[in-house]
Amino acid sequence: xxxxxxxGSHVSVSEGALVLLRCNYSSxxxxxxxxxxxxxxxxxxxxxxxxxxxxxxxxxxxxEAEFKKSETSFHLTKPSAHMSDAAEYFCAVSDRAxxxxxxxxxxxxxxxxx
Amino acid sequence: xxxxxxxxRNRITKTGKRIMLECxxxxxxxxxxxxxxxxGLGLRLIYYSFDVKDINKGExxxxxxxxxxxxxxxxxxxxSAIPNQTALYFCATxxxxxxxxxxxxxxxxxxx
Numbered sequence: 001x002x003x004x005x006x007x008g009s010h011v012s013v014s015e016g017a018l019v020l021l022r023c024n025y026s027s028x029x030x031x032x033x034x035x036x037x038x039x040x041x042x043x044x045x046x047x048x049x050x051x052x053x054x055x056x057x058x059x060x061x062x063x064e065a066e067f068k069k070s071e072t073s074f075h076l077t078k079p080s081a082h083m084s085d086a087a088e089y090f091c092a093v094s095d096r097a098x099x100x101x102x103x104x105x106x107x108x109x110x111x112x113x114x
Numbered sequence: 115x116x117x118x119x120x121x122x123r124n125r126i127t128k129t130g131k132r133i134m135l136e137c138x139x140x141x142x143x144x145x146x147x148x149x150x151x152x153x154g155l156g157l158r159l160i161y162y163s164f165d166v167k168d169i170n171k172g173e174x175x176x177x178x179x180x181x182x183x184x185x186x187x188x189x190x191x192x193x194s195a196i197p198n199q200t201a202l203y204f205c206a207t208x209x210x211x212x213x214x215x216x217x218x219x220x221x222x223x224x225x226x
Contacts, residue, residue, distance in 0.1 A: 004156075006156075009154055034214050036217075041219075042219060042220075043118075043204060043217035043218055043219045043220050044157075044204070044206075044215075044217040045217070046214050046215075049213070049214050051213070090156060090157065094214075099145070099164055100208065100210075100211075101147070101159065101162060101172075102214075102215060103159075104149075104156040104157040104158075105156050106154055106155055106156040107154070107156050
């Protein structure tokens with residue numbers, strides 16, 4: 001079965017600083033990987049996804065993530081944090097052996113300090 | 115209108131009551147899901163449906179039931195609500211190709 005681990009349930013960054021959110025997964029088959037963002041009182045919105053091809057994936061709002069098979073990781077980064085990036089972020093892996101159901105990590109809440 | 119609509123947005127109910135959460139979609143997706151979100155636990159799958167005649171249990175289905183009334187509608191019921199079912203519930207849809215989910219805005223349920 002798939003599993004996802006997000007290191008750090010809370011991350012605090014200064015405005016303008018690098019945002020780095022860590023995600024490691026386990027999967028018995030080549031995975032599809034996703035990052036979602038949840039703003040307060042809203043549903044989850046897709047930030048970016050990796051399916052096949054280029055391992056560096058660019059998403060919305062300046063975020064990007066790199067699939068590293070050898071490290072079973074899919075870390076999310078943004079070079080310069082903005083106040084509007086304050087939200088909760090979820091990494092997810094698709095169970096391609098079971099109809100592409102998503103398994104989510106526990107989430108990382110990002111606080112951006114002025 | 116939103117692609118995935120959940121009703122109600124907020125609900126407070128008493129222990130032992132039956133409650134239904136509704137989800138409808140305009141994405142034309144075959145697949146629909148119900149998740150619950152609890153702080154620190156992420157999203158956990160309750161039930162999912164790959165088409166109208168297909169219903170499957172997720173990892174935490176006890177105490178819940180579902181009905182897929184049409185391709186566009188998927189409802190979640192709590193037959194006898196208990197306080198530890200207090201959570202944020204999300205409906206989601208996806209296409210067969212696995213490109214990710216589209217989420218509703220959630221239903222915040224409080225069982226007192």
